[in-house]
Amino acid sequence: MHALQLDGPRLDTLRPVRLDDPAPGHGEILLRMRAVSLNYLDHAVAIGSYGSSSGPGAVTYPLIPVADGAGEVVALGAGVDSLAVGDRVAVHPKVSWPSGRASAAKAAPMRGVNRPGSLRELAAVSADSVVKAPAHLGWEQIATLPIAATTAWNGLVAADIGPGHTVVVLGTGGVSIFALQLAKARGARVIVTSSSDEKLARARALGADFVHNYRRDPAWDVAVREMTGGLGANLVVENAGAETFSRSLSSARHGGTVFVVGFLTGTAAQVDLLAIIGKALRVVGNNTGSTQDLADACTAIAAQRIEPAIDRTFALADLREAYGQMARGAHFGKLAVTLDWPRS
Numbered sequence: 001m002h003a004l005q006l007d008g009p010r011l012d013t014l015r016p017v018r019l020d021d022p023a024p025g026h027g028e029i030l031l032r033m034r035a036v037s038l039n040y041l042d043h044a045v046a047i048g049s050y051g052s053s054s055g056p057g058a059v060t061y062p063l064i065p066v067a068d069g070a071g072e073v074v075a076l077g078a079g080v081d082s083l084a085v086g087d088r089v090a091v092h093p094k095v096s097w098p099s100g101r102a103s104a105a106k107a108a109p110m111r112g113v114n115r116p117g118s119l120r121e122l123a124a125v126s127a128d129s130v131v132k133a134p135a136h137l138g139w140e141q142i143a144t145l146p147i148a149a150t151t152a153w154n155g156l157v158a159a160d161i162g163p164g165h166t167v168v169v170l171g172t173g174g175v176s177i178f179a180l181q182l183a184k185a186r187g188a189r190v191i192v193t194s195s196s197d198e199k200l201a202r203a204r205a206l207g208a209d210f211v212h213n214y215r216r217d218p219a220w221d222v223a224v225r226e227m228t229g230g231l232g233a234n235l236v237v238e239n240a241g242a243e244t245f246s247r248s249l250s251s252a253r254h255g256g257t258v259f260v261v262g263f264l265t266g267t268a269a270q271v272d273l274l275a276i277i278g279k280a281l282r283v284v285g286n287n288t289g290s291t292q293d294l295a296d297a298c299t300a301i302a303a304q305r306i307e308p309a310i311d312r313t314f315a316l317a318d319l320r321e322a323y324g325q326m327a328r329g330a331h332f333g334k335l336a337v338t339l340d341w342p343r344s
């Protein structure tokens with residue numbers, strides 16, 4: 001079968017390889033992979049800036065990269081009765097985390113990081129690491145779901161977001177836009193920040209109640225407090241990292257939740273602990289989540305017929321361009337790649 005392999009922590013080491021076709025073992029299914037989506041994580045893995053260089057969660061090269069994928073079930077291994085040939089599934093990157101709370105053993109093994117990722121023609125994967133896709137979605141849309149929709153969903157669950165609550169999402173990347181769509185589905189008011197008025201207009205079209213250009217006015221936390229009558233937000237989905245963390249604390253209301261997922265602007269933040277103590281904030285970390293979390297997000301997406309926002313779909317031949325766009329943060333929502341392998 002065709003696959004792409006990253007030989008080391010540099011994108012220019014990415015090259016096509018031919019591998020033996022896999023066969024599904026006990027409890028596994030064989031998938032024909034149809035599409036992938038890129039996450040910031042994939043860019044970080046491709047340039048050697050993801051996580052620590054040792055330990056159970058570290059990246060291992062050579063690696064079939066890209067965590068998220070969508071595939072069609074083409075064969076069932078022994079003992080699999082939850083899926084059928086022809087099912088369309090979202091492939092969850094956490095290979096050993098079917099459900100329940102995080103543990104080191106569940107969180108560390110991850111496709112596209114230290115297990116083979118989605119840039120391959122065929123994949124034999126455990127049946128409990130995939131989720132049947134919402135019927136209204138196409139392959140590329142299905143491929144956007146695993147990391148971003150799971151993470152966004154987990155943020156809303158962590159803060160128990162419901163009608164009338166206020167959610168702030170930072171920027172207009174994959175996690176933020178799923179958080180916007182899912183928060184609206186739960187009846188919340190959503191504030192979106194962005195560096196771009198054009199992206200903010202697109203967020204408005206998806207239901208954002210308030211928008212704020214953080215490039216024009218960096219004091220977005222002050223704006224959030226004003227928009228909420230001085231109270232602050234119930235939930236801040238903290239995608240951006242070190243540069244924004246203090247403002248995230250400042251924009252949350254008493255008893256609010258700062259859901260810490262991102263490191264786009266670095267990982268080492270200086271924190272005024274009184275901001276957390278004084279408002280009794282909940283600062284909640286997240287490491288993607290379980291396959292069950294993805295299933296819950298998919299149930300909500302199917303029920304509300306949410307359409308994942310794909311900025312652009314690339315052909316496989318243009319994969320490097322897709323990585324470049326991810327690196328620049330030039331997209332709104334998600335970037336997808338169709339797995340159109342060469343015929344030979």
Ligand SMILES: NC(=O)c1ccc[n+]([C@@H]2O[C@H](COP(=O)([O-])OP(=O)(O)OC[C@H]3O[C@@H](n4cnc5c(N)ncnc54)[C@H](OP(=O)(O)O)[C@@H]3O)[C@@H](O)[C@H]2O)c1
Nearest residue numbers: 171172173174175194195240261262263264286287288329
């Ligand atoms: N821990 C987890 O479970 C988890 C799961 C998923 C993702 N993540 C992490 O969360 C982050 C976001 O992921 P993603 O996939 O949504 O990324 P993404 O699609 O690449 O999002 C990039 C967007 O972030 C925004 N951004 C960049 N710097 C910002 C700043 N200073 N203030 C506000 N927004 C800023 C920009 O939005 P504008 O262009 O609109 O300004 C940019 O387009 C990444 O660090 C990713 O690795 C973590």
